[in-house]
Ligand SMILES: NC(=O)c1ccc[n+]([C@@H]2O[C@H](COP(=O)([O-])OP(=O)(O)OC[C@H]3O[C@@H](n4cnc5c(N)ncnc54)[C@H](O)[C@@H]3O)[C@@H](O)[C@H]2O)c1
């Protein structure tokens with residue numbers, strides 16, 4: 431018997447709730463909370479009130495509000511699918527109530543576009559002492575890409591040396607410009623300075639200035655740009671044999687042109703400005719005028735390909751493998767009414783929660799995904815809609 435409290439009711443949460451609701455033996459009571467209660471009510475109605483027991487309004491920026499809610503619901507696990515800004519208050523509330531915690535994105539302060547694990551890793555001793563667990567980054571990237579890396583290291587190599595994570599959305603939603611998950615978080619992420627790890631140090635590149643044209647399975651060749659992505663930080667820590675680790679994401683010319691104009695005119699800035707006597711943050715305003723990512727799902731064609739190239743040594747020989755998933759936007763829409771970016775994040779959140787609740791992945795402390803045995807997670811990916819493939823190949827990078 432287990433109870434889960436899911437915080438957030440956006441695109442990702444909608445997928446996670448629907449997937450959890452199909453596994454009553456693991457998630458027999460689901461509770462939903464978000465800032466806007468009407469979104470929780472709509473999701474509860476869609477899923478069925480027998481599965482989502484109750485909904486609540488909560489401001490998860492307030493640890494006190496989340497603590498009071500956890501005390502009321504008494505869940506075994508809190509799944510944080512709100513925004514990265516809420517990670518620390520929710521972790522504080524989990525500590526205060528001795529409740530397990532899971533999220534899909536690492537903490538970033540609202541007023542500085544910077545994400546790193548230091549803030550959440552700082553909870554390690556307190557979580558251990560309280561006998562509770564936090565699982566960080568149980569989405570696709572971070573999340574599945576960390577598990578792919580651990581799986582490659584466990585089953586294919588004696589030592590891993592080079593890692594390239596690639597994220598391609600080869601879909602078409604028909605809009606001039608839209609992001610596939612929370613626009614504010616997404617745009618903060620992709621406009622940052624690029625960063626990769628090489629020979630023991632982090633190297634920086636101007637934003638989206640390094641490009642490779644990569645051939646993606648069942649999609650074709652797409653321009654891919656080097657970016658910093660949060661899983662690089664934990665993976666290089668937990669696999670010290672890595673000589674280099676990089677992350678690449680595809681962007682079309684139309685997307686980049688829109689982004690350039692928006693940046694050029696200051697619309698992606700997070701510095702508040704005075705607008706008719708009111709302080710507004712341009713990026714928050716931009717979010718308000720862009721399409722809601724959830725609304726892109728209907729009619730979305732094409733698919734994603736996200737995967738991990740790993741090069742290393744096995745029995746004295748160097749080799750490269752690619753582990754990847756293809757996810758079709760229309761298949762996700764048919765199954766759960768979502769697009770593939772929400773789906774590829776929402777399913778791994780459900781899987782991480784399931785493995786914590788059935789104690790397959792459970793130990794007190796604060797952990798990243800690659801620190802657990804990857805096999806049960808990889809099995810569940812195949813069972814729950816994110817089938818993966820492994821191919822032996824040449825490294826596609828120059
Ligand atoms: N790891 C991955 O692969 C990956 C990929 C995409 C998104 N994500 C993460 O998933 C999370 C959810 O993304 P999404 O696209 O569903 O976003 P969304 O904007 O659609 O949904 C966020 C939800 O959080 C709620 N929320 C915001 N502030 C809140 C507060 N103070 N208190 C309570 N609720 C609050 C919103 O009302 C909304 O329901 C984000 O953290 C995002 O960074 C991870």
Ligand SMILES: N[C@@H](CCCCN[C@@H](CCC(=O)O)C(=O)O)C(=O)O
Pocket residue numbers: 570571572597599608609610611679680681682683685771
């Ligand atoms: N899994 C990704 C999701 C974002 C996909 C971003 N790619 C852009 C490309 C858009 C385009 O080129 O038209 C997208 O919004 O899909 C993550 O972790 O951040």
